[in-house]
Amino acid sequence: MVPDPPAGNSTVRGGDRSHGDGNTKTVSCKDVGVDCSFTVKADSESELKKTLENHAREKHNMKEISADMKKKIKSHIKEVASR
Numbered sequence: 001m002v003p004d005p006p007a008g009n010s011t012v013r014g015g016d017r018s019h020g021d022g023n024t025k026t027v028s029c030k031d032v033g034v035d036c037s038f039t040v041k042a043d044s045e046s047e048l049k050k051t052l053e054n055h056a057r058e059k060h061n062m063k064e065i066s067a068d069m070k071k072k073i074k075s076h077i078k079e080v081a082s083r
């Protein structure tokens with residue numbers, strides 16, 4: 001009988017590779033032209049955008065985040081090394 005290869009060496013296959021690459025991503029309302037000191041920090045870009053979009057909806061009464069705004073957010077995302 002052939003033993004199964006040890007699992008655990010091949011955990012990264014497809015999926016969300018933007019998550020947990022070691023960098024924290026950050027963007028603030030000010031960056032996208034809103035006069036507000038709110039800054040988001042997250043481990044992944046999708047998480048970051050989600051948080052900022054929720055904030056914009058609740059605090060700035062933006063019912064919808066326009067494609068233009070999303071583009072702006074994306075272009076202002078900064079990566080900070082967490083080590």
Ligand SMILES: [Zn+2]
Pocket residue numbers: 029034036037038055056059060
């Ligand atoms: Zn804000």
